[in-house]
Amino acid sequence: xxxxxxxxxxxxxxxxxxxxxxxxxxxxEEELKRIQSNEAPSEEGxxxxxxxxxxxxxxxxxxxxxxxxxxxxxxxxxxxxLESMGQQPEQxxx
Numbered sequence: 772x773x774x775x776x777x778x779x780x781x782x783x784x785x786x787x788x789x790x791x792x793x794x795x796x797x798x799x800e801e802e803l804k805r806i807q808s809n810e811a812p813s814e815e816g817x818x819x820x821x822x823x824x825x826x827x828x829x830x831x832x833x834x835x836x837x838x839x840x841x842x843x844x845x846x847x848x849x850x851x852x853l854e855s856m857g858q859q860p861e862q863x864x865x
Contacts, residue, residue, distance in 0.1 A: 779806050829858050836860055 785791045785799040835841050835849040853860040 775806055779803060782806070825856070829853060829856055832856075833858075833860065 782799040782803040786796050786803070791799070832849040832853050836846050836853075838846075841849070850860040
């Protein structure tokens, strides 16, 4: 799942950026209002790229839980992020 504070910062930057089109600024304003009102995004609002990104993030986190070079604290953090994404992390024998 994306960090909403970082996403909001990106939209704020887009609104102030002169190189962003009027349409892009309008979209950024709408999304920023949605984030600020804590409105959950609808499933229809998730683009294919965003869905693919979320799947890739989950795969990377799952890989981290199995990687012997990742510390126990890192593995626990990866499991926590997976849980926050709605995934069921595996509990491998370390």
